[in-house]
Amino acid sequence: MEILSFEETKKILLKYKLPFCKTEIFNSKEKALLFAKQIGFPVVLKIHAQKIFHKSEVGGVKINIKNEEEFSVAWDEIEKNIKGKNVEGILVQEMVSGNEIAIGMKRDSQFGPVLMFGLGGIFIEIIKDVAFRVAPTDKEEAIKMIKETKGFELLNGARGKKKVDITNIAEMIVNLSNLSTKEEKIQSIDFNPVMVMDKQTLITDFRIII
């Protein structure tokens, strides 16, 4: 069991039209900084490694990096934290915010790929408010799946929150469904969080297990 390399991950996400926030991988601080400046601060730094499943526990994540100085400090700190560990590189990501959701897939030995949807953060981790479907799933079924969760009301404008267009989310579930029925070597996937914004829905953290 290992995490798919960043390059492979990127290829798969592009192939199945699964949009993710601007992300590149670097091993050189200078090149990384150049990219950060290009996409604009604030940015996020996080490690990508085949065998490290909890990036923040090893001190491999720094968020909300606002300028060059902060970038330099964060980069050095991450490098120190992961010294001696087998790491593919450090990802530089644009920092986006929106409604957090989580989408995932697990290949079940009996039923094949099973898709999951839930609201991000405490909804998935503590309340375990999630909905499943055995793939393949079409858009209509994906919408039903989203509406099945208790957290859906929060996307639907409860308590004065802005109503979210869930068709983008449904599309992402359908694309993940396609991926999971075709890429049989992939065992499990987490997109958590996925940021739902007005005009687009972007994956900001991905983990594909082979």
Place this chain on the structure above:
Amino acid sequence: MKKIFNPKSIALIGASDELGTVGLGLAENLLEGKDLRKIYFVNPKRQEVLGIKCFDSVLDIKEKIDLTIIAVPSKIVKNIVFNCCEKRVGAIIVISSGFKEAGKIKEEEEIRDIARKYKIPLIGPNCLGIINPLINLNASFAPITPKKGNIAFLSQSGALLDSVVDKNKLRFSKVISYGNEADVDLTDFIEYLKTDKETKVISIYFEGIKDGRKFMRIAKEVSKIKPIVAIKSGRSDKGKEAVGTHTGTLAGDYSVYQTAMKQSGVILVDTLEELFDISLSLSSLPKCENGIGIVTNGGGLGVLAVDYCFEMGIEIPGLSKTTISSLEKNKAIEKVINKNNPLDLLGDALSDRYAVAIESLLKQDNINGLIVISTPQLMTEHEKNAKIILELRNKYPLKPIICCFLGGESVNSAIEYLELNGIPNYPDVKRAVKSINSLIKK
């Protein structure tokens, strides 16, 4: 498959007259139908069993054999299966255990491969057999032959099947213990039952499913035609191995099963009681739209029923002006001041009050089914109530009526009368509500 459930000739291999053996149980059960089909016994160690001649081998029988049942020690099963195949029998049931469940995977694959080579369906091994009560066929070592009905019950556990069959309240069209599914699996049986005219409801107990995708494909198709109700054991996720993602951890075995069943149109239930309650209602009553009426002689139980209905999303329409005025015109209902749904007929309600109330509610357009609650008050006329319910059921056949007659001995004969006439009675309000819920078209 047809030969399995309607054989004209059966050979039992391993017939015995030794007390307490599977061979004896099977022999006795098979002989129940000896006037309806040819029964042959095979056992080289015996001249005869229960007065019937024993052949040394199935190959010695000259006549054609539709079904063979094998109940011999596991180590000689392979040879016997081979003999049955050479004899070109119609189907084979292997009762013997000592295969996959005992770690003997290779041995199980061997017998499966022999049967498949000859294209002969093989059921089991490690099963109890099958029963077709409609033609008095008991090819199992279950303690009794259940009564004829229209529920097909399939069980992965033989012991559970025994206890269900032993409860003589339940009536079945087929009883199937499918064991290790070396060749014929649960899904194959479901597919067969799809077109089985005698089966109205398919009721399943399972621990696991052999091929999940195949099951979903067939169950989705069959559940559109007849309801499938199922219970699964082994829900605790003891095998929660590290899968590396949140999704993997959250999608435990049982949640995946729940999802798969829902997607296939299978009603997954929690308890055995629920399995048979719902199977009974679905097998004896018509489906209906949402909107249920409740008639009771105990206010508290009516409220309880409303609570359960609310939890399950069942609508309780108010009484229409027409219904109220027809109730008002009737002298029998004079004392009932509050004309609502649920309609509380008060503790001293006699049968005339029930008759008027039930009919008025059934007449109302948006009341599509009825729960009739009756508690044993001093004056309650249980049997008379039961007769009235039956009459009105016949008058309004499209609206299901479920009874909830509560009480002890005083209500027993009324309940028996109801059940005999295909009106389910559940001695608990929640069970009655759950059952009517299963009838509501979703």
